[in-house]
Amino acid sequence: MLKKALKLINNPRLLALRFLQLKVFRILSDEKYIELEYRLRLGKHLILDNPKSFNEKLQWLKLYDRRPEYTMMVDKYEVRKYVAEKIGEEYLIPLLGVYDSFDEIDFSKLPDQFVLKPNHTSGNVFICKDKSKINYALLSKEVNAWMKRRYYWVHREWPYKNVKPRILCEEYMVDESKRELRDYKLLCFGGKVMCSFVCLNRNSDNGLNVDFYDIDWNPMPFERHYPRSGTITPKPKTYEKMVEFAEILSKSFPFVRVDFYEVYGQLYFGELTFYPGSGWRNSRRSLTTICWEVG
Structure with missing residues (x-):
């Protein structure tokens, strides 16, 4: 303190x-x-009248691109319906339960490993690898804090304003590393994937790394708040399908980030993000120059 x-x-x-x-x-x-x-x-x-940088453009979109459907798309529960309709239900991480409060969760019916997350915030998650070790008093306090959080007021990302808070319980998943899931995040400008970045080493001693790749999976010289790993992540087996699906899900939107996971060759949808880092932590202007030219 x-x-x-x-x-x-x-x-x-x-x-x-x-x-x-x-x-x-x-x-x-x-x-x-x-x-x-x-x-x-x-x-x-x-600068809002003529935004130049990626960060500036994200702030402009927060304020002036206000389509009603964005509220459903940032809702981690409701967006599942959109994804199932557009690319198929088989690409959704299996859902074990949806709850309106912590007291509704019957932990006796859950497997030993699972993931809890709120549908209406960013960055909140509880990963259970061994149910016998749960401190239910502390977990209750944490989850109840999630439910009270109103994410819209944090950075004025307006789509979150009217999302009904819920608790999601998803199947626990790891990739071939058996330690974590790598996040593959595809940046879509006008419905086209222009580049991607990979989040890895979340559980390492040195913390999260973020590596950028172009559309052909060549490393790019950008950093996004977190340092590069210094290694090359092999191109995912399902990368071409990631690009195809990302462009389907992002069609007609000026910008959205589409996230995926790959688990033993199976592709899973993660989430849609309209304002990565809320427009404070993103890559430098060179990213905008390459990916997003506003005419």
Whole structure:
């Protein structure tokens, strides 16, 4: 606690960002809030009338590309219907249960390994590898905190505003490494995959790595908040199908990231993300130059 306090005191921008999360600032319009957060995080003025960088364009999309269907697409439960209709139910990670509260979960009926996650936030997950080791009091506290979280207010990503909070229980899955699932994330601009990145080594001592690849699976010289791994990830066996499905799922949208997993040669859908890193942690301007030219 003391270390966190000292970190805030020694970083005025970080302290200001913490204050910005107070409910009193909810009176700010989305545009004013996003402009203020952008300045605090990136140290420069947000240009909305002629956005150039990838980060700027994501902020513009938050504010002005507001299609009603986006609410369903960011909902980790409701999006399953869209995916099943567009590419097939067999590409969905098996669902073990859907709950409106922690108290509804009957753990006696769940397998020894499973994954819990909320449908309406980003970054929250509980991975159970051994049910006998669960501290139910702590887990209850964590899950109840998820259910109270209103992700829209964090960065004003408006599609989350009207998502009904639920708890999803999915089948626990690992790939050939037997340690984790690699995330294959395809960046789609105007319904076309322009490049991808892979998230790996989440459970390593050095933490997460992110490696970018072009459409032909050649390494690209970008970094996205996290360092590159320094290794080459073999092209997934289902990569061509990932590209095909990503373009089906992203058709008619100016930008969306489509995530997949590969488990022993079987392709699984992950999620749709309209604002990666909420437009604060993304690759430098060179990514925009290559992938997204606005006429």
